[in-house]
Amino acid sequence: MIRIALTASVLALAPMLAAPALGQHIRANPAPAPVAVPSSAPLTLDEVLQSSARAAPQIVEALAKVRAAEGRAVTASGAFDTVFEADGRSRTLGYYDGTVASARATRPLTDNGGYLYGGYRVSRGGFPVYEDENYTNRLGEVKVGALYSLLRDRLIDERRTRRTLAAGDIDIAQFERQAVAIGVQRRAIDAYQNWVAAGLRLRAYRDLLQLSESRRSGLARQVQLGARPDILLAENDQNLVRRRALVVRAEGDFQAAANALSLYYRDAAGEPVLVTPERLPVDAGALVGVAASARGDFERRRPDLQMLLARIDQGSARLALAQNDLRPRLDLRGEMGKDVGPVGLGGPTRTPLEAAVGFRFSLPLQNRAAKGRVAEARAEMDALAARSRFLRDQITVEVEGITIGVGAAEKLAMIAEQERQLAERLAVAERRRFELGSSDFFLVNQREETANDARVRLIDAQARIAGARAELAAATADREALGLEP
Numbered sequence: 001m002i003r004i005a006l007t008a009s010v011l012a013l014a015p016m017l018a019a020p021a022l023g024q025h026i027r028a029n030p031a032p033a034p035v036a037v038p039s040s041a042p043l044t045l046d047e048v049l050q051s052s053a054r055a056a057p058q059i060v061e062a063l064a065k066v067r068a069a070e071g072r073a074v075t076a077s078g079a080f081d082t083v084f085e086a087d088g089r090s091r092t093l094g095y096y097d098g099t100v101a102s103a104r105a106t107r108p109l110t111d112n113g114g115y116l117y118g119g120y121r122v123s124r125g126g127f128p129v130y131e132d133e134n135y136t137n138r139l140g141e142v143k144v145g146a147l148y149s150l151l152r153d154r155l156i157d158e159r160r161t162r163r164t165l166a167a168g169d170i171d172i173a174q175f176e177r178q179a180v181a182i183g184v185q186r187r188a189i190d191a192y193q194n195w196v197a198a199g200l201r202l203r204a205y206r207d208l209l210q211l212s213e214s215r216r217s218g219l220a221r222q223v224q225l226g227a228r229p230d231i232l233l234a235e236n237d238q239n240l241v242r243r244r245a246l247v248v249r250a251e252g253d254f255q256a257a258a259n260a261l262s263l264y265y266r267d268a269a270g271e272p273v274l275v276t277p278e279r280l281p282v283d284a285g286a287l288v289g290v291a292a293s294a295r296g297d298f299e300r301r302r303p304d305l306q307m308l309l310a311r312i313d314q315g316s317a318r319l320a321l322a323q324n325d326l327r328p329r330l331d332l333r334g335e336m337g338k339d340v341g342p343v344g345l346g347g348p349t350r351t352p353l354e355a356a357v358g359f360r361f362s363l364p365l366q367n368r369a370a371k372g373r374v375a376e377a378r379a380e381m382d383a384l385a386a387r388s389r390f391l392r393d394q395i396t397v398e399v400e401g402i403t404i405g406v407g408a409a410e411k412l413a414m415i416a417e418q419e420r421q422l423a424e425r426l427a428v429a430e431r432r433r434f435e436l437g438s439s440d441f442f443l444v445n446q447r448e449e450t451a452n453d454a455r456v457r458l459i460d461a462q463a464r465i466a467g468a469r470a471e472l473a474a475a476t477a478d479r480e481a482l483g484l485e486p
Contacts, residue, residue, distance in 0.1 A: 043279040045192050045286065048265050049483025052188040055270040059184055062177035069166070069173035076166035079159040082107040091125070098127040100134045110160075113153025114331065118144040126345055135346025137339035145335030152327040161321040168314040175310065178303035178484075182474050185482040188264035189290065189470040195257040196287055197463040199280040201456055202250040208452045209243040212236060239445055287462040290473050290481040298399065301477035305391055312384045319377035325370035328363040399475050406468040413461040420458045423451035 053059065083106045090099035104119035122140030149157075216236055254277070262272035299305055334357050339350040364370070430447040473481040 040278055042281040042286070043192075043265075043275055044281075045189065045290070046483065048188055048192045048261070049185055051266050051273075052184055052264040053181065053483055053485075055266040056181075056184045056188075056264060057270075059177070059181050060270075062173075062180040066170065066173040066177055069169045073163070073166035073170055076159075076162040079162065080108045080110055096128055097125040098131070098134060099124045100127075100136075108159065109148075113149035113157040113159075114147040116144075116146045118142075123344070123346075132346065135344055135350060137341045137344045137346075137350055139339075139341025141337055141339045141350070143335065143337035145333065147331055147333045150330040150332055152324055152329040156317075156320045156324050158321065161317050164317045165314050168310050168317070171310045172307050175303040175307040178477070178479075179307070181484055182303065182477060182479075182482060184264070185484060186470055186474040189482075190467060191257070191261045191264050193287060193463050193466045193470070195254070195261045195275065196281060196284075197459050198250070198254040198257040199277065200284060200287075200459045202247065202254045203280075204452055204455045204459070205243065205246045205250045208448060209240070209247050211448055212240045212243055216240065235442075284459060284462050287459070287466045290466075290469050290478075298476035298478075299392060299395055301479070302395055303477060305388070305395065308384065308388050308391060312381065312388065315377060315381045315384055319374065319381060322370060322373035322377050325373065326367060329361065331360045333358045333360070395475070399472070402468060402472045402475050406465065406472055409461065409465040409468050413458065413465055416454065416458040416461040420451070420454040423447075423454040427451035 084103070085106075086101070086103040088099075088101040091097055100121065100123040102119060102121040104117060106115055106117040108115045120140055120142055121136055123134050123136045127134045216233070258275050258277075262274050265273050265275060267273050335355070337354045343351060427444075427447040427450070430444045434444040470482075472478075479485065
């Protein structure tokens with residue numbers, strides 16, 4: 001009596017729990033961002049990777065940071081710009097009526113802390129004796145000179161250090177862009193593989209549901225003729241409800257995976273594209289994944305390690321600048337000048353060619369600021385060196401661990417394939433025995449569900465292989481495998 005009541009309850013709930021017919025899908029609430037683009041060709045991993053590398057917002061942001069670093073490098077190079085300046089002065093009241101105008105161009109040296117300069121000066125009228133240097137011949141005075149650093153600022157100075165650091169910032173921004181791109185492509189592969197695996201699982205559950213639906217018409221006919229008991233039809237309907245629930249849940253997972261994939265699969269305008277179910281690949285061949293290998297000097301390709309090495313180079317530049325500040329300053333100056341044209345009010349003494357040399361020397365007696373900067377720079381270098389050693393060891397251990405995981409996943413996939421083949425053979429044989437009346441309904445359903453579970457486990461194992469290979473490609477910075485330009 002209890003079994004009859006349970007059967008009646010199942011039959012009453014079956015219409016309410018029934019899912020859409022085979023081939024139909026539960027419609028999600030329309031999202032404003034992802035747009036479904038109609039297409040019939042199966043979506044490939046290469047399409048997703050190309051789209052992600054071209055339009056992923058994280059990669060676009062990283063490219064903008066590279067341009068910002070390049071802008072800062074241009075700013076640092078501005079310290080070596082040629083500077084032109086002009087000056088004029090005229091007495092409007094008083095005993096003297098002297099007027100003087102001058103222009104000067106200064107160009108810093110790129111390989112020394114000194115600079116070159118050239119100028120022109122012309123004057124008219126009279127000047128007091130304490131401004132006698134303002135007198136020139138009628139056509140003015142031309143002057144050239146140079147200042148050259150012999151000790152401090154000879155090999156390195158603040159201007160060149162800023163330029164070196166700015167160039168290092170460009171390298172760091174480039175390495176950060178590569179790291180971001182690798183991470184984005186790694187997640188894009190995961191999103192695609194999850195979408196494919198969810199679709200294949202949905203297909204497996206629909207095939208299992210199709211078996212129950214196709215069997216029901218035959219059972220109903222046999223029950224009607226009295227060849228089978230009514231309870232058998234109720235038990236089949238119970239399996240139908242359970243298998244439809246599995247399909248509904250798999251449909252939700254498939255739609256969620258498509259929604260996650262739209263974050264990386266974008267159209268030409270960069271807008272997310274919601275992939276339609278028709279673009280699901282026909283088989284599990286799409287779960288093969290990328291062809292990644294741990295061979296080669298992958299440490300040189302790792303952007304995080306290269307980024308750290310660039311920071312070490314910047315630390316070396318800062319240390320060199322701090323050590324430069326410990327040196328005394330000794331600058332050598334040379335200058336030549338020539339007045340041209342008729343003799344002016346200052347007299348003929350300005351007409352001959354003039355040449356002068358001089359020097360400037362300074363020595364801090366304590367220089368504690370420079371000593372502190374040297375100690376700070378050396379400590380920073382020691383910290384970066386220790387971090388680089390750990391990162392190298394970490395990369396080696398990480399890649400080795402992922403390689404082991406890839407091998408284990410491939411072995412598990414082989415076992416899962418053997419299990420699926422055996423389960424399929426048993427399910428087919430059990431269905432034949434049931435059709436011949438040599439088996440019961442419970443056993444044939446158990447065989448079918450066991451075979452389907454083995455099929456799903458094989459899909460999961462193949463997805464794990466694809467994920468492990470993608471992780472290996474990211475760990476070895478295999479740009480070709482990740483769909484990035486070399």
